[in-house]
Amino acid sequence: MRRAALALLAAMVAAAAAAATAEPAGQPAHFAPEEHIAARMLHEGDGQRAMQGAPAPAGSPRGGKGQQQGGGKQGGGGKGNSGPKIAAPLSKWIADTASNDGWLMMSFVVAWFAGPVAKTYRPARSPDHLTMQSPRHPLDRVRLGDVGAAGFAAPAVAELPDAAEAAAPSKAAAAEAAAAPAKDEHTQMQELLGGYIVGGMTCNLIFLGEKLGLYAGLKEHGPCIAADLAAALDLNERYVAEWLRQQASAKIVSTDAEAEQFWLTPAQADVLVNEYGPDSSPHFFAGMFSCIPAMSRMVEGRLVDCFKSGAGIGYDEIEPAVTCGVCRELGVWSRHALVPSLCALPGMRDQLETGCQVADVGCGCGEALMAVAAAFPNCTCTGYDIAEDALRVAREEAARRGLANISFVNPGLDDRGMPEQAFQLVMTHDAIHDMAHPQQVLESICKAVAPGGAYIVGDMSALDSHAENVHNHPLAPMLYGFSCHLCLPSGMSAPDGAALGTTGISERMMKEMLRAAGFRTAEVLPEFQHPLNRYYIATV
Ligand SMILES: C[S@@+](CC[C@H](N)C(=O)[O-])C[C@H]1O[C@@H](n2cnc3c(N)ncnc32)[C@H](O)[C@@H]1O
Structure with missing residues (x-):
């Protein structure tokens, strides 16, 4: 069963590689690595909450010279602003x-x-x-x-x-290892x-x-x-x-x-x-490590209280190093595979080339939306997220890339919510399970999709139950690890938070949530092959 799950995921990933290598015309230009704002954060301070800092010195980052050579409870406190404003927000x-x-x-x-x-x-x-x-x-x-x-x-x-x-290793060593008594x-x-x-x-x-x-x-x-x-x-x-x-x-x-x-x-x-620049690779994987020390600081700090009190921590409260580290990693797929995947959908390329309203809800640092905005300059793109730090990175990076057709809204600060029947395409990448009120957000998104429009949502390719995930999902320790640090606290950041956790949405559940939100159809999108997420398309 484990092998079957692994093989299944491997097949997904191999297909993602194929998608990632097929860049269509109009892919965003490459960007100088040291200038990218999210990556730059790594070189400014220690990832603490102070990301507006001045640009890093030109050239390679420097760490300073060293010394001379020598030797239970559910639904607690939290700020509770995630969701409603959009809703109203292997071993x-x-x-x-x-x-x-x-x-x-x-x-x-x-x-x-x-x-x-x-x-x-x-x-x-x-x-x-x-x-x-x-x-x-x-x-x-x-x-x-x-x-x-x-x-x-x-x-x-x-x-x-x-x-x-x-x-x-010599054959003799291998034979010796094979003959070793069971531990x-x-x-x-x-x-x-x-x-x-x-x-x-x-x-x-x-x-x-x-x-x-x-x-x-x-x-x-x-x-x-x-x-x-x-x-x-x-x-x-x-x-x-x-x-x-x-x-x-x-x-x-x-x-x-x-x-x-x-x-x-x-x-x-x-x-x-x-990561960026002319050598930009769909295989890049080091970005996520930029959030590990900051996640450890959470473990030493607020997570202890969360485990005791049942309180949550919204994405709008955590160190930008965490949000942006996650976004750096997710951004690799967005830069290399999102536009080719969209273009594989019937009629989508024509619609995007002609120009339409596009939204990304839970856009984080905006990489996915920027990929669309750069590839399709006739589109008008709006990103929504409650994490102001991530939005600041998104705005600065969009400006640096010269994208005039993109803007970002914090529904926690802007009461207007999403306009109704306004968007031909709404996307959400890896964010629904993080939301304290995911169902309300989905309802708002459904209202915001224009007649004939589509909602494309990617979320973790979780299995049907936690037992199946624990026993059969090859990445279960990593997914539950992220859940304990980020996704679960985020989903509990409102008193009645949904607390879905990273693996909380199976295929069956996502389809049910989409239909309950008012979507007429909800199907898995095989054209979208992502190493972590399963993608769906829903129509109104
Ligand atoms: C794992 S990150 C994914 C970010 C981005 N989509 C990407 O692919 O890089 C989840 C994002 O969802 C956002 N989020 C959580 N609850 C939200 C809500 N109610 N409304 C809007 N964004 C929300 C978080 O702030 C965070 O940026």
Whole structure:
């Protein structure tokens, strides 16, 4: 069953890759990475609530020189303004093949997202280092063992000549591992937790790698030794050397047999560096790490109280680093696959090229709407969100891109709500389950769709029950993880909040909610293949 679920998701992702690589005419231009406001936040301060800051210094971000080299209750408090204003507003199965579950999980998630993903990574000695083999058919190709090989069984050394051979596990070692006695339950549990510790620390170090420009530096200067990378980035050599060793042992960056030179393969650069600009990749995956430290601050702070009191935390209250980190990650699909997916719908391209009113409810930092606005300049686009910090990023970024056909509204500050029968296309990406009053929002959206118009909504591809999610959804630990930090507190940020959580909307439930909101039809949209979301189209 797990394999079936994984294979199903892999098939979705492979199709997303195909969609992502088919950019139509009129795709938005690429943008300089260091100037993008959401990414820039990472380099300003520590992601604390102070994002209006001045632009980052030109060039690579700098972290400052280090020291000299040397050694139960439901529906509580909360602000309650989410929704109404619009309304009125892998481990176990992978663990069988290795002992480091946390890292395995992270490797899997990275491989899964990053590889349009349902492609098999194998150590190779080609100049491309890691060969990503296109699947004949994703269902044939994606096996759990492949995922394990991606993260663990594959040698840490990708390949300068002879390096892979030096680091490849010998047949004798493999036989020894196979003959090892079964581990007792205590040992298995300790190893499981140890893996999560590795995963947690590695998350922090990926954050540092992005923030300090280490990955970008490796892409530019690699293969290089620690001293050269440190000099190029004006960082302390000793710290950089230790970071490189951690990243190489975690198989995130490549190294030689002596662990002296370090570099990024093209695929590693896509996943770690190529977010914006001419190299912009649909495989980019490092953006989400920018929200991990801020999420940890939530755990130390308000979440403790939430767990005790049942209070919630709206997106309008959390650190912008969290909202924008999530939006950075979701933005990759929006930039690369949304417009091609829309254009696959009958008549949609003509309508958008002619020009019409488009809205995005729960637009966050606006990446999806900006993709539409840039591709279809005759459209007038309006984004709605209650998170003012995200809207500020959206407005600044839209201005920087010169998009005159887009505006953003905070329904928490603007009482007018959505105009009725005004929009030929309304979209919502990954936001309904976050809403405290999702049904009311859907009702407002239904009223706002013009006759003949459509509502396109993507939300988590959750299974039918929590039991199914827990036992069968390959990404359940990640989804429930996001839920505990963000989605559930957001859904409980009003006294009678729906508290759906990240996995709270199955296909059946979404269709029921859409019909209850007044939509005449509600169907799944197979044209929209997203690594996390299932998309629907509803008509009035
Ligand atoms: C996971 S983020 C997705 C953002 C964006 N759609 C994207 O794909 O990047 C969920 C968004 O829903 C917004 N949201 C939550 N409740 C809302 C409401 N009642 N009205 C409008 N936006 C809401 C949050 O502020 C947040 O920006």
